Every structure is written in structure tokens, then in C-alpha cells.
Amino acid sequence: MANLFGRTRPMDEARIVPTGETIGSYTSYLDAQKAVDYLADEKFPVQHVSIVGNDLKMVERVTGKLSYPRVALSGAMTGAWFGLFIGVMLSFFDGNASGGGTYLNVFTAVLMGAAFWMLFAIIGYAAQRGKRDFTSTNQVLASSYDVIVTPDVAMDARRLLAQLPMNSTASKPLQGQGQGYRPPAAPPAAGTPPARPQGWHDPYGAPTPTGEQGGQNGQADGSSPVESEGQAPLSGPRRGQFPDLPDGRPQYGIRMDKPAEPAGEEPTKDSPEHH
Numbered sequence: 001m002a003n004l005f006g007r008t009r010p011m012d013e014a015r016i017v018p019t020g021e022t023i024g025s026y027t028s029y030l031d032a033q034k035a036v037d038y039l040a041d042e043k044f045p046v047q048h049v050s051i052v053g054n055d056l057k058m059v060e061r062v063t064g065k066l067s068y069p070r071v072a073l074s075g076a077m078t079g080a081w082f083g084l085f086i087g088v089m090l091s092f093f094d095g096n097a098s099g100g101g102t103y104l105n106v107f108t109a110v111l112m113g114a115a116f117w118m119l120f121a122i123i124g125y126a127a128q129r130g131k132r133d134f135t136s137t138n139q140v141l142a143s144s145y146d147v148i149v150t151p152d153v154a155m156d157a158r159r160l161l162a163q164l165p166m167n168s169t170a171s172k173p174l175q176g177q178g179q180g181y182r183p184p185a186a187p188p189a190a191g192t193p194p195a196r197p198q199g200w201h202d203p204y205g206a207p208t209p210t211g212e213q214g215g216q217n218g219q220a221d222g223s224s225p226v227e228s229e230g231q232a233p234l235s236g237p238r239r240g241q242f243p244d245l246p247d248g249r250p251q252y253g254i255r256m257d258k259p260a261e262p263a264g265e266e267p268t269k270d271s272p273e274h275h
Helices: 029-041 070-092 099-126 150-159
Strands: 021-026 051-064 132-148
Touching: 021 029, 021 150, 029 051, 029 132, 029 150, 070 099, 132 150
Parallel strands: none
Antiparallel strands: 021 132, 051 132
């Protein structure tokens, strides 16, 4: 469409709904208009901005009931204004008329206009035969109005509208979102253990000949690894078993000897003599 102060858009562009990023969503058209006015005041290129109404509805508000007296009065008032305009215009071209004659001509034009318009209004109302006995006003409204801009200037428009204290229901971008932005990875499903980072070593797992991570041949809770069939047992001390020092002392802690058993009883396996 064309206007007096803007450019003329191509016909194909005027027939399609504008696309882009929504920088603001408002429930009132006046709020959307105020947002665009603010962008224009901040020297923003408003030729990239469009206002799109969603869920358009035609609203007809009834203002009153019609009757013959009301129709006649409305027609007489409309005709009086039209007759006054015609009488004043004719008085400018009538140079022979005096001051009193000019007023008379204007008054005559007002009366004739009121009479004719009242007659036409009564005839038109009678022709409807009571099918529309009320007056109303029509208006097209939308449930919400979106302010849409082209993607190349969307970030600048959001930055400017953030300074305007108005309520908007449009979704705001996350901090740091823009070119090269990647959303965070989704959390693992419930019941799935988290993946171990590369290079992680289990300090409680037994060493493996291949140098792999302890979590592959041993359990994650530090218990002894399970030996597969046909495979030699792993060498080295198990958890909780440590060899003594060369002089016979325990490597960790102090060994406590059991008290001597009563005479006449044979020593058990756990006695010091059998150790």
C-alpha cells in the first residue's frame, strides 16, 4: 500500500503476512503503536517493523433503538448542516444580495435541507419494515497485536524496547543468545547413570593389564571385579588385603593378638599359631 510519507511496497509483499521475529506482543493496538513510536524516536529503521493482529473479530456495538421521531430528528439535523453549507457557498457568489438578503437565503437553505433530509430518512426507515430497529457502530478488533521485525535488526529492537516500561507477552531471548548460540544439552533420562568423563580413573578399582578405566572391568562402587570365564585371575592385592612388611609388621595399623585360649582346647584356625 502507498501513503503520503512512506514508500510504496510491492503488490506481492502487501498481500502476504509479514514474517520475522516477534519483539513485542500486546493486548491493545495503542500499546503496539506506542512501541513502534518509541522505536521511531530512537532513530530505529521502522521500515523493518510490522504490526500483526491475531484472531481478528468484528465487533458491532448497539448504541440505541430506532423509531420514527428519532429517525426524523436525525435526518433533519443532517439536512440542516448540509443546507447551511450550501447557503453559505451561494452567498459568496451572489454579489447583489444585501446583508439581510444573505441571511435570508442561508436560513432558507437550512430549512429546505432539513425538510428534504427528514423526508428521505423517514422513507428509508419505512422501507426496512422493522428489520433493523437499532443503531450501532462497527469495529474490527484482535485478541493480540504482535510487533514483528526482520531478523537482522531484531536484537537492536529488543534492546530498545527493554527500556520502555510496558507489559509484553513476547518471549525474551536467553542471555548470550545470538549467532553461534547453542542451547544446553538435555539432562539424562531418569534412572540412567551419568556418563563418566574421558580420562576418569577409579581409585578403588583393580588395575587392568590393558590400562583401561577401572569402571570397565570393576564395579563402580569399588567392589572386586568380576572374572570372566576362561580368563586368568587378576594379580595384586584385593581391597582390604595388604601384604606385611619384610620384618613381619603389618603394612597399615597394628595387629592385635588374641588372648590365650584355655588349656585343654585345641587352637582354632584364627589363632596366632596357625597364622
